[in-house]
Amino acid sequence: MSDEAVIRVNRLTTRFGDTVVHDGLDLEVRRGEILAIVGGSGSGKTVLLRHMVLLDTPRVGTVELFGEDCTNLGSGRLLVMRERIGVMFQHGALFTGLTVHENVMLPLQEHTRLRRAMIRELAMIRIRMAGLPAEAAVRYPNELSGGMIKRAALARALALDPELLFLDEPTSGLDPVSAAAFDDLILELKSLLGLTVVMITHDPDTLWRTSDRIAFLARKRVLETAPVAELVQSTQTEIQGYFAGPRTRDRRQD
Amino acid sequence: MPTEPQTSRIEPAGFVHDSRDKVFRCTGDWTLQGIGQLERRISRSRDFGRERILDGSGIRRLDTAGALLLERLRGRIAEGPIRGLSDRHAALLSMVAHYRGEDAAVFRRSGPLTRLGKGAIDGATELMALFTFVGRVAADSLPQVLLPARLRWKQVFAEIEHAGVRALPILGMLAFLTGVVIAYQGGTALEQYGANIFIVDLLTITMLREMAPLITAIIVAGRTGSAYTAQIGTMKITQEIDALRALGMSPVNVLILPKVLALLLVLPLLTLFADGFGMLGGILVADIMFGVGYQDFLQRVPAAVAASHFWVGIAKGPVFAALIVTVSCYQGFAVQGSTESVGRSTTRSVVQSIFLVIVADAVFSVLFNLANL
Numbered sequence: 001m002s003d004e005a006v007i008r009v010n011r012l013t014t015r016f017g018d019t020v021v022h023d024g025l026d027l028e029v030r031r032g033e034i035l036a037i038v039g040g041s042g043s044g045k046t047v048l049l050r051h052m053v054l055l056d057t058p059r060v061g062t063v064e065l066f067g068e069d070c071t072n073l074g075s076g077r078l079l080v081m082r083e084r085i086g087v088m089f090q091h092g093a094l095f096t097g098l099t100v101h102e103n104v105m106l107p108l109q110e111h112t113r114l115r116r117a118m119i120r121e122l123a124m125i126r127i128r129m130a131g132l133p134a135e136a137a138v139r140y141p142n143e144l145s146g147g148m149i150k151r152a153a154l155a156r157a158l159a160l161d162p163e164l165l166f167l168d169e170p171t172s173g174l175d176p177v178s179a180a181a182f183d184d185l186i187l188e189l190k191s192l193l194g195l196t197v198v199m200i201t202h203d204p205d206t207l208w209r210t211s212d213r214i215a216f217l218a219r220k221r222v223l224e225t226a227p228v229a230e231l232v233q234s235t236q237t238e239i240q241g242y243f244a245g246p247r248t249r250d251r252r253q254d
Numbered sequence: 255m256p257t258e259p260q261t262s263r264i265e266p267a268g269f270v271h272d273s274r275d276k277v278f279r280c281t282g283d284w285t286l287q288g289i290g291q292l293e294r295r296i297s298r299s300r301d302f303g304r305e306r307i308l309d310g311s312g313i314r315r316l317d318t319a320g321a322l323l324l325e326r327l328r329g330r331i332a333e334g335p336i337r338g339l340s341d342r343h344a345a346l347l348s349m350v351a352h353y354r355g356e357d358a359a360v361f362r363r364s365g366p367l368t369r370l371g372k373g374a375i376d377g378a379t380e381l382m383a384l385f386t387f388v389g390r391v392a393a394d395s396l397p398q399v400l401l402p403a404r405l406r407w408k409q410v411f412a413e414i415e416h417a418g419v420r421a422l423p424i425l426g427m428l429a430f431l432t433g434v435v436i437a438y439q440g441g442t443a444l445e446q447y448g449a450n451i452f453i454v455d456l457l458t459i460t461m462l463r464e465m466a467p468l469i470t471a472i473i474v475a476g477r478t479g480s481a482y483t484a485q486i487g488t489m490k491i492t493q494e495i496d497a498l499r500a501l502g503m504s505p506v507n508v509l510i511l512p513k514v515l516a517l518l519l520v521l522p523l524l525t526l527f528a529d530g531f532g533m534l535g536g537i538l539v540a541d542i543m544f545g546v547g548y549q550d551f552l553q554r555v556p557a558a559v560a561a562s563h564f565w566v567g568i569a570k571g572p573v574f575a576a577l578i579v580t581v582s583c584y585q586g587f588a589v590q591g592s593t594e595s596v597g598r599s600t601t602r603s604v605v606q607s608i609f610l611v612i613v614a615d616a617v618f619s620v621l622f623n624l625a626n627l
Contacts, residue, residue, distance in 0.1 A: 083287070096592030113290040115297055121354070122319055128353040134360050142591025161286045161317035192349050193318070194342070
């Protein structure tokens with residue numbers, strides 16, 4: 001892991017009406033790491049993620065990706081940025097009118113000038129890489145199980161060979177076996193493709209197994225960023241509270 | 255961790271042919287953004303000769319798309335492994351090779367005969383499903399209808415308001431305009447023969463017997479039928495229908511029966527309303543443009559036109575209502591899975607309702623003709 005920052009969020013302040021969600025939030029994501037964002041409900045995890053994937057523009061503060069300030073990008077630069085990041089949405093957000101294969105092919109058809117045969121094969125490779133059987137490629141999203149939807153969404157997020165991968169609750173709604181397999185998949189893809197991964201998760205197993213560092217959101221900012229083993233030793237009351245619960249206790253004791 | 259050049263400038267992928275030692279030297283960025291031109295070039299070239307060696311030491315960046323192209327190239331021109339790849343690039347290449355597979359079988363499409371047969375079976379199945387649906391609704395609703403106290407009257411009245419009261423402005427407007435048009439077009443022709451007074455017969459029969467029921471049914475199908483399909487379809491996707499069943503409530507009683515009752519009642523009433531406004535439009539045109547005063551007009555109506563024309567028009571109402579509500583509720587329940595399916599079903603619901611309404615109207619014409627009504 002290099003110390004170079006791929007994402008840098010500076011003094012981000014967001015509010016909805018009178019509710020302040022973030023107040024001068026700072027965050028740094030390093031190249032090649034898996035950073036997990038945790039925090040209680042309403043701590044602004046998803047809003048922070050939306051800023052980092054350039055769906056929301058900060059009113060106050062800046063978001064830098066790959067060392068470039070993305071606050072005021074023109075549409076051309078924005079497109080180049082978007083091609084370098086992949087997003088897997090919490091509920092998959094697959095296009096329901098397209099098969100899995102067409103879902104994965106769509107960004108490739110839109111943003112590359114490769115021939116169709118090449119795009120088809122590339123999409124199939126993504127689908128297999130995400131751990132789906134080839135037969136699933138011709139199915140529509142409503143014909144897939146929850147775990148398969150997550151994998152299909154991952155395949156689509158990987159379509160353009162992104163350097164940065166965002167996962168919003170990748171293992172939510174999965175049974176423990178599927179969730180563990182998904183964790184393995186993320187680790188494998190990260191090492192093979194050299195990805196930097198930012199994920200929101202509530203799954204303690206995922207935190208312990210996959211994350212290199214955890215950014216803990218509370219009091220409208222990132223309270224602490226540290227590997228999970230250090231974070232459980234933290235003296236901050238919020239963090240202690242989070243990790244003292246029966247579900248999030250130190251997994252190394254098991 | 256691998257370190258790749260971080261400049262965002264793209265150096266297009268390419269390869270240089272060194273004929274002396276029969277080596278292809280790959281250069282540049284073999285990435286999704288870099289391989290566009292090369293991919294075309296490679297796919298266009300037919301023959302690269304044999305016994306060549308691929309050298310990957312000049313590759314600056316490699317991603318899975320580039321690796322796939324490299325693999326394809328290797329399959330075509332080289333026999334041995336690729337020389338000079340960095341460890342990371344080699345790992346990526348072997349991963350892509352690992353995930354490649356024969357996919358033709360997955361995408362195989364069935365032949366025209368198979369599709370024809372499938373289409374026929376699908377059509378027959380849908381027809382059966384429609385009949386099953388009608389039967390189930392009838393069986394479920396009969397006990398409810400026999401016990402009027404247990405009906406959901408509140409919902410019935412709400413449906414009457416939505417389907418009936420709120421349709422009044424647009425229906426009145428359209429019926430009025432139709433009356434104006436019929437009187438004007440018919441009147442112009444009659445005027446040439448000095449038969450202005452027959453405008454009364456023309457307008458009354460056309461309006462009461464055909465136009466008013468048809469316009470009403472078409473508006474209700476477009477306004478209310480589509481809303482029924484979309485509502486039930488969305489509830490099906492969000493599992494609200496399942497929730498109703500799980501809570502021990504019959505979707506037929508909660509969703510369909512109030513709609514059936516409301517439309518059966520509302521459509522004849524709306525037809526009556528359309529009759530009134532259509533006649534009004536016609537009378538105005540007859541008075542202003544063709545010199546048939548409204549008093550003459552109204553006096554002639556009972557004399558020239560049998561009351562059966564009016565009753566035939568009203569009697570069509572409940573039949574059209576039954577068709578519309580059956581099709582729209584059936585299409586709503588036929589929604590499956592995706593949001594797109596709601597849109598498709600809604601379109602189908604409106605098209606089929608209007609189609610059936612017009613077919614039924616034609617059948618009515620024949621039947622009433624036979625019965626001399």
